[in-house]
Amino acid sequence: MIFRLKRLDQLIKGQSAIIDSFTDLSTSLKLMELGCIPGTEVIMDSVAPLGDPIAIEFSGSKISLRKSEAATVIVK
Amino acid sequence: MKTPETTLKISFAGNPNSGKSTLFNALTGLRQKTGNFPGVTVDKKTARLKGNQGHVLELTDLPGTYSLFPKSLDERITADIILNPAHPDHPDLILVIADASNIHRSLYLASQIQETGIPFVFVLNMIDMARKAGKNLKTDKIHAYLGAPVFACNSREGEGITALESFIKNYVPANEKKPVNTAVFLGKDENYQKEDSIRRFEKISALADEITGGNAFRFDPRSQKIDKVLTHPIYGYLFFFLILFTIFQAIFYLAPYPMEWIESGFLYLGAWLGHLLPENLLSDLLLNGILPGLSGVMMFIPQIALLFLFLTILEDTGYMARASFIMDRALKKFGLNGRTVIPLMSGIACAIPAVMSARTISSARERLLTILITPLMSCSARLPVYTLLIALVIPDRTVAGIFNLQGLTLMGLYLLGFFAALGMALIYKIFIKGRERSFFIMELPVYRKPKWNNIGLLIREKVGLFVVDAGKVILAISIILWALANFGPGDRMETAMATWSDSVSAYPDKTDFYRSKMESVKLENSFAGILGKSIEPVIKPLGFDWKIGIALITSFAAREVFVGTMATLYAAGDDNNPEPLREKLMNLQDEKGNKVYSLATGLSLMIFYAFALQCMSTVAVVKRETGGWKWPLIQLFSFLLLAYFSSLAVYGFLS
Numbered sequence: 223m224i225f226r227l228k229r230l231d232q233l234i235k236g237q238s239a240i241i242d243s244f245t246d247l248s249t250s251l252k253l254m255e256l257g258c259i260p261g262t263e264v265i266m267d268s269v270a271p272l273g274d275p276i277a278i279e280f281s282g283s284k285i286s287l288r289k290s291e292a293a294t295v296i297v298k
Numbered sequence: 299m300k301t302p303e304t305t306l307k308i309s310f311a312g313n314p315n316s317g318k319s320t321l322f323n324a325l326t327g328l329r330q331k332t333g334n335f336p337g338v339t340v341d342k343k344t345a346r347l348k349g350n351q352g353h354v355l356e357l358t359d360l361p362g363t364y365s366l367f368p369k370s371l372d373e374r375i376t377a378d379i380i381l382n383p384a385h386p387d388h389p390d391l392i393l394v395i396a397d398a399s400n401i402h403r404s405l406y407l408a409s410q411i412q413e414t415g416i417p418f419v420f421v422l423n424m425i426d427m428a429r430k431a432g433k434n435l436k437t438d439k440i441h442a443y444l445g446a447p448v449f450a451c452n453s454r455e456g457e458g459i460t461a462l463e464s465f466i467k468n469y470v471p472a473n474e475k476k477p478v479n480t481a482v483f484l485g486k487d488e489n490y491q492k493e494d495s496i497r498r499f500e501k502i503s504a505l506a507d508e509i510t511g512g513n514a515f516r517f518d519p520r521s522q523k524i525d526k527v528l529t530h531p532i533y534g535y536l537f538f539f540l541i542l543f544t545i546f547q548a549i550f551y552l553a554p555y556p557m558e559w560i561e562s563g564f565l566y567l568g569a570w571l572g573h574l575l576p577e578n579l580l581s582d583l584l585l586n587g588i589l590p591g592l593s594g595v596m597m598f599i600p601q602i603a604l605l606f607l608f609l610t611i612l613e614d615t616g617y618m619a620r621a622s623f624i625m626d627r628a629l630k631k632f633g634l635n636g637r638t639v640i641p642l643m644s645g646i647a648c649a650i651p652a653v654m655s656a657r658t659i660s661s662a663r664e665r666l667l668t669i670l671i672t673p674l675m676s677c678s679a680r681l682p683v684y685t686l687l688i689a690l691v692i693p694d695r696t697v698a699g700i701f702n703l704q705g706l707t708l709m710g711l712y713l714l715g716f717f718a719a720l721g722m723a724l725i726y727k728i729f730i731k732g733r734e735r736s737f738f739i740m741e742l743p744v745y746r747k748p749k750w751n752n753i754g755l756l757i758r759e760k761v762g763l764f765v766v767d768a769g770k771v772i773l774a775i776s777i778i779l780w781a782l783a784n785f786g787p788g789d790r791m792e793t794a795m796a797t798w799s800d801s802v803s804a805y806p807d808k809t810d811f812y813r814s815k816m817e818s819v820k821l822e823n824s825f826a827g828i829l830g831k832s833i834e835p836v837i838k839p840l841g842f843d844w845k846i847g848i849a850l851i852t853s854f855a856a857r858e859v860f861v862g863t864m865a866t867l868y869a870a871g872d873d874n875n876p877e878p879l880r881e882k883l884m885n886l887q888d889e890k891g892n893k894v895y896s897l898a899t900g901l902s903l904m905i906f907y908a909f910a911l912q913c914m915s916t917v918a919v920v921k922r923e924t925g926g927w928k929w930p931l932i933q934l935f936s937f938l939l940l941a942y943f944s945s946l947a948v949y950g951f952l953s
Binding site for chain 2: 247248249250251252253254255256257259260261262267268270271272273274275277279281282283284285286287288291
């Protein structure tokens with residue numbers, strides 16, 4: 223099976239993906255201490271009414287992050 | 299054996315939203331005390347309990363954290379206490395509090411704490427949520443992984459608290475203290491931290507499956523449904539404004555009742571003491587300096603209590619995170635984030651609790667920005683000044699068929715405050731260099747019912763902090779203002795008063811008239827009066843005369859004092875002339891026969907009060923919340939400049 227890589231902010235609502243890697247170290251540390259490590263399955267939950275930030279769901283919890291932050295997360 | 303003198307230090311550590319504070323409250327209740335961690339304005343809650351061997355247990359609630367690699371100020375405090383054995387709060391035992399429906403993160407923190415070698419206990423809190431999701435957590439697996447005692451409890455309902463309490467009360471530390479292993483955590487760069495996170499979480503993920511019996515949790519379905527409504531493009535904002543509306547209504551319409559009781563209580567006390575005490579300077583200081591100062595401090599209690607009642611409900615239920623979520627985008631441009639919206643909006647009621655509530659903002663830079671701009675929001679204390687001035691200079695007539703001109707002016711002043719706040723944020727933003735990057739990565743927790751016990755304790759704590767810390771500064775300023783208004787150079791005051799005091803005895807039927815005249819010349823010839831006159835050249839271009847100058851000085855105590863000072867200066871206490879203050883001010887004319895309160899002067903004065911930081915209580919609270927005099931002084935002067943030049947422009951344009 224071939225995975226197409228994309229950025230987390232490119233997922234559409236309800237779509238799920240697996241975290242592959244991060245392009246920004248500081249952002250990745252914030253996300254990883256919340257348990258969002260490479261290999262974690264995330265679901266795009268919703269986009270805030272004004273278009274930013276977004277909410278994602280993983281391992282039973284929901285977190286919000288800005289699109290600029292999500293753009294540093296590569297998913298497959 | 300523990301001897302009665304020894305103190306066992308126990309720290310509560312855990313992720314934000316793990317129910318850590320609820321557990322702390324359940325164990326300690328009213329025995330807790332609040333202070334600050336040394337050198338920083340982060341709340342520190344401690345409590346002392348008696349151990350079963352007569353020793354003392356000192357419990358400390360550490361700021362919530364996800365890891366021992368700190369990223370924010372709060373997390374740095376926790377990491378420092380745990381990793382520095384010389385720290386006065388360094389624990390002998392740590393309680394790691396975990397959200398049972400979200401054990402990954404808690405196991406991560408716990409595995410780091412395990413590596414330090416400090417004895418710890420793992421507490422699976424909110425066990426009810428895990429059960430509801432149909433999970434029977436295998437605590438033996440957690441025990442095997444961490445090598446520490448594991449407790450399951452539900453601190454909201456009190457389940458499992460007794461077992462935990464008896465464990466810590468009977469806990470006896472090993473005779474030989476193991477050295478704390480800090481090398482793993484101190485001075486590590488971000489790359490190392492990344493490796494550390496991946497290494498630990500890989501192990502934890504596998505283990506979590508065993509603990510929960512496979513298939514991971516989904517986000518609470520009930521919360522998911524609520525989110526659909528509360529973050530909806532239409533209903534979400536409707537609900538948000540409904541909440542704000544409810545808060546303002548409560549503070550505008552409910553707070554005045556207890557405030558009036560407090561005020562009349564102090565007036566009653568003052569009148570009673572006035573009859574009791576001999577007429578001398580010391581009594582006057584007590585009756586006209588200290589008592590009004592204390593009353594001024596106490597008067598804010600209902601507003602603080604009410605606002606924190608609402609804010610804590612919003613925070614406790616999980617709504618605050620959603621409000622931030624839907625408002626973040628709009629505030630980002632101004633150097634603020636979604637979390638600043640509630641403190642900022644609370645400023646419409648009163649800047650004091652609003653500034654205090656900025657503590658929920660985790661980024662130091664955004665928090666400071668919020669504290670700096672919040673007092674520009676038009677608070678309820680500006681209302682009496684606005685109402686008086688609007689009634690003076692704005693005609694009471696209808697425009698465009700339905701709008702009342704006076705009402706429109708009042709609304710305009712509120713909007714002006716809001717836009718000035720955003721504008722100043724852009725300016726301050728340039729000067730406040732943030733060391734920390736701004737992130738908006740935060741949990742949207744599961745919705746819960748508010749816990750009244752938590753709310754009660756928090757209100758008690760906030761009111762206590764305000765009365766003790768800000769109260770000192772407010773009292774000191776009140777005494778200074780009293781002295782300025784009651785003393786004058788040489789015998790200037792006495793001479794001026796003497797001319798009228800003769801009349802008081804000469805015309806017994808007009809005593810009140812002459813007494814109020816006496817009060818008026820007394821103030822005019824006091825230091826405050828002389829100061830007011832001496833600033834006249836500076837305020838003349840704004841359209842203000844020296845009487846307004848005096849009122850500007852005395853109303854630094856609080857804006858509403860403006861009305862009282864005007865009443866004194868125009869001898870409004872004169873019973874034989876029943877004309878109310880408003881009429882009196884309206885009919886005033888200067889030497890050339892022009893109205894003193896022209897439209898230009900009135901509007902200029904309104905603008906001045908909208909912008910100037912005429913509130914010593916706010917200054918005191920900002921000093922407390924920013925940990926020094928630097929920021930309140932910068933704020934005071936930048937607001938003064940803004941007020942001066944805006945009034946100058948308005949007066950220049952209109953006259």
